[in-house]
Structures are given as structure tokens and as C-alpha cells.
Amino acid sequence: MSRIITFLGKADTRHTTVAIATAKWFAQYSQRVLLVTHNPNPSAELLLETSLKATPQEIAPNLSVVQLQATVLLEQVWEEVKKWLALYLPPSVKMEIYSGEVIILPGFDSLLSFNALRKYYQSEDYDVIIYDGRGDLESLRMLGIPNIADWYFRRFREALESLDLSKIADSIGGPLASALLSANMDTRKVQDAIVQIQDWIAKSVAVVGDAKRLSAYLVTTDEPAAIAEARWLWGSAQQVDLRVSGVLAYQSYEAANKTELEQAFAPLKVNLIPALQKHNWEPLLEALPDFKTIPHVPQPLTVDLVQRQVQVFLPGFSKSQVKLTQLGTELTVEAGDQRRNIVLPDELRNQPVTGGKFEEPYLVISF
Amino acid sequence: MSRIITFLGKADTRHTTVAIATAKWFAQYSQRVLLVTHNPNPSAELLLETSLKATPQEIAPNLSVVQLQATVLLEQVWEEVKKWLALYLPPSVKMEIYSGEVIILPGFDSLLSFNALRKYYQSEDYDVIIYDGRGDLESLRMLGIPNIADWYFRRFREALESLDLSKIADSIGGPLASALLSANMDTRKVQDAIVQIQDWIAKSVAVVGDAKRLSAYLVTTDEPAAIAEARWLWGSAQQVDLRVSGVLAYQSYEAANKTELEQAFAPLKVNLIPALQKHNWEPLLEALPDFKTIPHVPQPLTVDLVQRQVQVFLPGFSKSQVKLTQLGTELTVEAGDQRRNIVLPDELRNQPVTGGKFEEPYLVISF
Structure with a gap:
């Protein structure tokens, strides 16, 4: 069973540093690790001393890295969408839209990233997936997709079922109305699709709600604004049923006040992470929590x-x-x-x- | 005519500091300024020494501030959507979905923020709108909405027009087919809607492509990763037809190397912005460029x-x-x-x- 770990907090260099350290931590225990980052991420490229690609590449024993690129992901998904549409549209109908020309809308990045993560998770090619996302509200909306889908599916289905088809038919009138009422739809295909979607949603909801399979760590410093934002994200994570397993407080210039941090984030455990110096990752790896033990935290x-x-x-x-x-x-x-x-x-x-x-x-x- | 200024670069404290300084800069020239931030933004609250609200509040002469909150914006938009749907759906059809229960999907934040900005812009209540957004690729996707809408509208209309309705009717067969071919649609209403949408798109495309009405400034430091990311965003901005008017290099601890920055961003002008100390904004305001002069930059x-x-x-x-x-x-x-x-x-x-x-x-x- 794979496991996904992600981070919440200001998505700057510190965030990426902590994600890389966590990936290295697991790799040293011979776990097959995939570090997933976004485009653009020059910080990650400088820290890893390599240029990132849209397909996973092994950069150290057990450690692979991939940079999600929306344009590449869209190309892959488009092929699947076309196959899926072909199942439901009559063969004579062809929409001549090429994947290469489809422009990316707001939200596509999150949907495509979610889909990519899901595939890496299901592939079982990796024991641990470290996701260095934006770590903000949009990340939570992304991880909330299964629960959102669950609700939309349930709610709109109810709403559609409660629609009185004969009333609609009456008000439209004419031949379209009688057609609606007597349309010979391929109900088996539609039923199959609904069962598939329900199954997918149920499985995804289970992954998100299980800290053994998906958990987040808060990344902060001891600055008041960073603490306030991390606390806000901690609460927000509960809203999408995501478990937050601990706090990683990055020390920038002075030693952070650990007691203050522990009070702000009780009952979570706080680990102080030293700043990275001259590409020496050892002190960071030693400062990280034991990720193998999954702490007990309150249920959302x-x-x-x-x-x-x-x-x-x-x-x-x-x-x-x-x-x-x-x-x-x-x-x-x-x-x-x-x-x-x-x-x-x-x-x-x-x-x-x-x-x-x-x-x-x-x-x-x-x- | 209103004007919108936004910032591209790592969306951390510096970003918000520069946005606030810019808002103060315009306010001192008696321009009516609206500073638009996002939820959550504890940095802005600490820097402005006030708590932010979802409706504009004046916090100093000529200076108002608003924090966009997706849940509040959705509530407002939902009412409009319902009115719009009522125009096209028969009166007997009622979807009993309350705005209060609609969950926010990935991408909604961008769409809702875009809509809010558009309204503040059109209201003419403000001379200058300072938008302290995320300043990343998602911000560009948001500002790219008019051009995206332009393309989708044009392209899918072509695709739909090229569909051979009689072929579809043949393959579906039966009464639904004959209904499709003879359906008595209210074509005038549909035509009106299309004209309205086209007009809206054309106007928005014009705003985005005009530096006098919308322009972005790159926010960076002299760290290699920050420079690389700002350069990437500079190029990306061209892809949505957004003009980048200059570079604001925030000095964190040491004096930034201005020559290096000027080389990295030629032909843009680089302004070095000192760090904020003890809430003394004067040095920052003095270091900002003269926003009233809109520099000539290459056309995308x-x-x-x-x-x-x-x-x-x-x-x-x-x-x-x-x-x-x-x-x-x-x-x-x-x-x-x-x-x-x-x-x-x-x-x-x-x-x-x-x-x-x-x-x-x-x-x-x-x-």
C-alpha cells in the first residue's frame, strides 16, 4: 500500500526544502520514494542540483522526482476523455478539437495534479509519495475532490431525480416533450458508468480519510504571520477530512521558540528543522519526526x-x-x-x- | 477609468508588503485606492494592523481594503446564476439547491476572484485597484480568463456549428431525433445571450491587453531561485497578453546586486525596495517607481x-x-x-x- 505525505504552509523555499528532506528520509530506509513537485519550481531544481522533468526520473537510490506540468498532463487525459466520450456519443459525431489546442482553465491544474497523484498512488510503483504542492487553500480544495465529488454526485442526483419530467415535458410541449418521455436511452451503459463513478469516489474518500495513506504536516516558522496561516490551514484541512500529523517549524535565522509553537499547535508534535547549509542534508534528516509512527490525532x-x-x-x-x-x-x-x-x-x-x-x-x- | 495593478512572484510576506506600499503610494496622491487581498492573509492583517473583511472598508483617507472570501462571493454569484437560469428554464422546473450548501471546487476561487475584480473595476468607485493575489501561475490563468473565454467561445461554436445535426438525429433515431430537428427553440433569447457574452469577452480582452488599465510588476529578491521564478512568470504573463511594467526587488538582509537584476530583466526597470522596519512605510514609498508613468514594454x-x-x-x-x-x-x-x-x-x-x-x-x- 502506498502512502502520500504533503505539506501545508507558505509555499516558498522552506516548503520545498522540507519536502526534499522528507523524501530523502524515506529513501534512506530503502523505501521507494517519488517526490512530486510543480511547474515552475526553480527552488527544487537548485536544491536537488538537477533539472526537473514531466516524467519520473531516479536521481538517487530509491529516490525519484517528477515535476507536474499541466500541458503534458492535459495531453494524456485528453486521450482518455476522447475514449470515454466515444462510448457515449454516436460514432457519427466527431468533435474536431485537438488536445494540443485546448487552453488550460483555472482549476485544471488542481484537477490534473489530483489525477496524476491518484495514478502514481494506484501504480504501486512507490512506497511513499511526497507531494510538494502549493500547500495552501487551493491544495486543500484539490485534496477535497473526493469528498466534493461524493457530495455533488449525491446531491445533484437527488435534485435530478426530484425533477418532475412530465412537468418539464408539458412546459416545453410539442414533439421534443413526447420524445423526452419515450426516449430509448441505453440505460445499461449509463448505470455501469454510475456504478464505476461511485466506486471510484468511495475508494478516494477512504484514502483521504486515512492518515496511514494520506497525511499532511504543517510547515511554519516562528513568525506570527506564518503561525497564524499554518493554524488556519490546520483547521481548514479538517473540512476536507485530511489528517494533519505534525508541525515542522523551519528555523530561519534564530532559534524558534518551541514552547510557543507547541501551545499554538497542541496536541500536535512540533519538530524544529534547522536551516539547510551548503547542501548538507544530514542535520535536517535527523531533525525530522519518525514518519513510520503515525500519531493519533483528533478525528475531524x-x-x-x-x-x-x-x-x-x-x-x-x-x-x-x-x-x-x-x-x-x-x-x-x-x-x-x-x-x-x-x-x-x-x-x-x-x-x-x-x-x-x-x-x-x-x-x-x-x- | 479605473486601473488595476497586480504583482507576480513568490506570494509571501514581501509580496503583501509591496502591495500595501503601492496602495499607500497612490493614496498619498489622493487617488481612491482599493487594496484587494485573499483569504487567509494574516500577513496583511499584521501589516495593516486591522482585521480584514469581505466587504471594502476604508482604513485610511482614500485607502480601502477588502479580503476576497470564496464562500461569500459564491453566495452573491449564486443569486445571479439562479436569475439567469430562470430566464432559460421553464418556470415549472426548480432545482432545489441552496447556495449555502454548494461546495467550492478547484478553480472556483479564481473564477470568483476574477468576477469580484471585474465588478470593482466597473463600479468606477476606485481610481486604482491593487490586487494582492497569489502572484503565481494560477493568478495568470485567472487574468487569462478573457482570452481563454474568447478562444473557447470561438472554437467550440465552430465545432458545434460543424456538427451535422441530421447525422446525430439519424443515429439516435426515433421520436427524439425528429424532435431535435423540429424543436421550437426560443432562438431570440439564445441570440441575445450570445451577443451579450461576446460583448463582455471583447471588453475584458481589451482591459487585459492595455497596460494603462491592467499591469503587473514582478516581485523578487536577489536570490537565484526568486529571480528564476520571476523571469518564468514574466514570460508566462505574455501568454495571457498581460503587460509587465517593472521589477520590484525586495531587499531582505543584504543590499541586492542591482546590475545583475537589471541584466536578468532587461529592458524592464528595476527598483530596489528596502525592508519594512517598525511600520515605517516612508522609505518604501520613496523607493517605488512612478506608477503614473506607464513604461513602454515590448508587445506580447x-x-x-x-x-x-x-x-x-x-x-x-x-x-x-x-x-x-x-x-x-x-x-x-x-x-x-x-x-x-x-x-x-x-x-x-x-x-x-x-x-x-x-x-x-x-x-x-x-x-
Whole structure:
């Protein structure tokens, strides 16, 4: 089983330095490591003393590195999309759009990176994948894709099913209406696709929610702004069901105040990482935590059926930054500029919320 | 007429410091300034000594600040989307999806931020909008939206028009087919929408391509990795038709080597910006360029009809990083992990390319 480790915090040189150190840490234990970076990343090229490519290349024993490039990834995905479309479109229909001319839209980078990570993970070619992404809110949105897909799929399917087709047909009227009602669709193909998508979503949701398979470390310094941002990202990570396993505090010029950091990030363990000097990675590798031991951290969501309560772990936020809403059948937690629609167990589904109380770091919802 | 200024380079504290200094610079000349930042941005809050809100608030004479929050923006946009859908869907059809439960997908942040910037720009409430975005490739993708929309609209319309409807109808068969062919669509409404969209795209493309209305400054230090990244972004900016007007080199600890910087970014002007000390902004304001003078910089694209040549300005790239392809009717330049489909004048359209040569910093395409 592969394992993915990523980092949250300001995505500057420190971030990349810590990612490389972590990759080297695993490689020294004979684990097959793939370090995944983005385009552009001159810091990584300078630190690794090599130029990065869009396909994995081994740069040291057990250590491979790849730089994700949206244009290259799009080319690969486009071929798959075309095959998939061919399954559903009649053979006479051809969209003459070449992959080479498709322009990359905002969000494509995240979707393509997610897809690339998923493939490397499933390939089983690597024991550990170190993902040196942007480490910001957009990274969380990317890692949130499985849970987002889960919700969209469930919710829009409900919405579509609740549409009264005969009403639509009436208001459109004419031959299109009667056609809609009698259309001879290939329902087996559509059903197969739905089952496949559901299976994919369920598997991905399981990976994201399992710290043994995916976990994040916060990267910070002892500067107040860096700490504040790392704390914000820590809370935000809970919203996509991502486990944060520890804090790596990079020392830039002075020794960081460890006690202060430990208070800011309790109950997480804080490791102080010395600055890299003259390409000597040894001190950094020694300062890293033992990644083989996966620390126990609070669950993002705990359901207590006896007390009829749901506890949402939201560290790093204050009361004013957390919002709870119940609209229709959905219970939504808004925090960290993200929304999480909570899937309740049958016993609590569609029950009115009797109370929502935020006491750092928990939001307690009572039914 | 409003003006937007943004920054490209590593989006850390320096970036925000330079953005705030620029906002203060304009405010001192009695220009109405809006500083637009993102969520989260504890650095901005510490530097401005205030907490940021999702609606503009005046924090000093002529100086307002707003922090874009995707969840809030989505709420506003959702109302508009619903109104728009109501125009096209029959009144009996209701999708019971509340804005409050819609989860934010990758790319939404960019789309929502773009829309917010567009509104502030059109409101004419501000003379200058200082946009402290991420300053990376994703920012460029965001600013590239008008040109992307232009291409998608043009290209997919062509593709759709080239579809042979009767062929599709034949292969689907039955009543749906005859309905498709005889459907009584409200073509006037659809035509109106198309004209509106085209108008919007044309206006936005004009704003992006005009340095008097939108320009970017590179933010760097004298570290090799920072310079390399800023150069890469400089070239990438050309791909979305964005003008880069100058370089702001932030001095962290030692005096930066100005000559080296000027060589790396010629013909751009380089201004050295001192580090902020004890909230004293004066030295920074004095070090900034005169933003009122808009420097002449090379055009991203120059067409020479006599020589039958197109010159593409692509600074910061080497030969191996630039790719030219001609597929179907499209001429595509790939560089900086972006694609630019070049719209040629009638004289050169559909003509075979006889040569493509990259001599830093120009790609010269001959017909």
C-alpha cells in the first residue's frame, strides 16, 4: 500500500526544502520514494542540483522526482476523455478539437495534479509519495475532490431525480416533450458508468480519510504571520477530512521558540528543522519526526449516538470564523472559506438541530 | 477609468508588503485606492494592523481594503446564476439547491476572484485597484480568463456549428431525433445571450491587453531561485497578453546586486525596495517607481504583414521551453505551462507556417 505525505504552509523555499528532506528520509530506509513537485519550481531544481522533468526520473537510490506540468498532463487525459466520450456519443459525431489546442482553465491544474497523484498512488510503483504542492487553500480544495465529488454526485442526483419530467415535458410541449418521455436511452451503459463513478469516489474518500495513506504536516516558522496561516490551514484541512500529523517549524535565522509553537499547535508534535547549509542534508534528516509512527490525532468528525451529538474538530478558528447552517436536508459547516456538508448517520438524518456551540477547538452539534 | 495593478512572484510576506506600499503610494496622491487581498492573509492583517473583511472598508483617507472570501462571493454569484437560469428554464422546473450548501471546487476561487475584480473595476468607485493575489501561475490563468473565454467561445461554436445535426438525429433515431430537428427553440433569447457574452469577452480582452488599465510588476529578491521564478512568470504573463511594467526587488538582509537584476530583466526597470522596519512605510514609498508613468514594454505579439512574420515576445524562456504547433486551423504557442492560440489576421489565417525560430526573447513565426 502506498502512502502520500504533503505539506501545508507558505509555499516558498522552506516548503520545498522540507519536502526534499522528507523524501530523502524515506529513501534512506530503502523505501521507494517519488517526490512530486510543480511547474515552475526553480527552488527544487537548485536544491536537488538537477533539472526537473514531466516524467519520473531516479536521481538517487530509491529516490525519484517528477515535476507536474499541466500541458503534458492535459495531453494524456485528453486521450482518455476522447475514449470515454466515444462510448457515449454516436460514432457519427466527431468533435474536431485537438488536445494540443485546448487552453488550460483555472482549476485544471488542481484537477490534473489530483489525477496524476491518484495514478502514481494506484501504480504501486512507490512506497511513499511526497507531494510538494502549493500547500495552501487551493491544495486543500484539490485534496477535497473526493469528498466534493461524493457530495455533488449525491446531491445533484437527488435534485435530478426530484425533477418532475412530465412537468418539464408539458412546459416545453410539442414533439421534443413526447420524445423526452419515450426516449430509448441505453440505460445499461449509463448505470455501469454510475456504478464505476461511485466506486471510484468511495475508494478516494477512504484514502483521504486515512492518515496511514494520506497525511499532511504543517510547515511554519516562528513568525506570527506564518503561525497564524499554518493554524488556519490546520483547521481548514479538517473540512476536507485530511489528517494533519505534525508541525515542522523551519528555523530561519534564530532559534524558534518551541514552547510557543507547541501551545499554538497542541496536541500536535512540533519538530524544529534547522536551516539547510551548503547542501548538507544530514542535520535536517535527523531533525525530522519518525514518519513510520503515525500519531493519533483528533478525528475531524465524531458522532455520539447516545448523546445525539456530532463533534467537529476545527482547530485554529475562533467562534466568529465558524458557521453552522441547516438548509433543506443538508447540515453545512462553514469555516476556513470552505463548506462541509455533513453526512449524518440514519439515526440523526433529517432531525432538527437543537444546538450548535463552538468551544475551541470543537463545534458541538446537538440533535 | 479605473486601473488595476497586480504583482507576480513568490506570494509571501514581501509580496503583501509591496502591495500595501503601492496602495499607500497612490493614496498619498489622493487617488481612491482599493487594496484587494485573499483569504487567509494574516500577513496583511499584521501589516495593516486591522482585521480584514469581505466587504471594502476604508482604513485610511482614500485607502480601502477588502479580503476576497470564496464562500461569500459564491453566495452573491449564486443569486445571479439562479436569475439567469430562470430566464432559460421553464418556470415549472426548480432545482432545489441552496447556495449555502454548494461546495467550492478547484478553480472556483479564481473564477470568483476574477468576477469580484471585474465588478470593482466597473463600479468606477476606485481610481486604482491593487490586487494582492497569489502572484503565481494560477493568478495568470485567472487574468487569462478573457482570452481563454474568447478562444473557447470561438472554437467550440465552430465545432458545434460543424456538427451535422441530421447525422446525430439519424443515429439516435426515433421520436427524439425528429424532435431535435423540429424543436421550437426560443432562438431570440439564445441570440441575445450570445451577443451579450461576446460583448463582455471583447471588453475584458481589451482591459487585459492595455497596460494603462491592467499591469503587473514582478516581485523578487536577489536570490537565484526568486529571480528564476520571476523571469518564468514574466514570460508566462505574455501568454495571457498581460503587460509587465517593472521589477520590484525586495531587499531582505543584504543590499541586492542591482546590475545583475537589471541584466536578468532587461529592458524592464528595476527598483530596489528596502525592508519594512517598525511600520515605517516612508522609505518604501520613496523607493517605488512612478506608477503614473506607464513604461513602454515590448508587445506580447507583433504582426508584420510585409515580412509575413509574427513575433512573440517570450522573455525568461530558453529554446527548449517554447513549442510551436499548427493543428487544424489553430496556431498554438506552448510555454510557461500555458498555451496561447494565436488569432491571425485574415492575410495569414490558414496559411502554412514556413518557419518558427526562437531567439531569446522572441519566437519568430514566418509564413
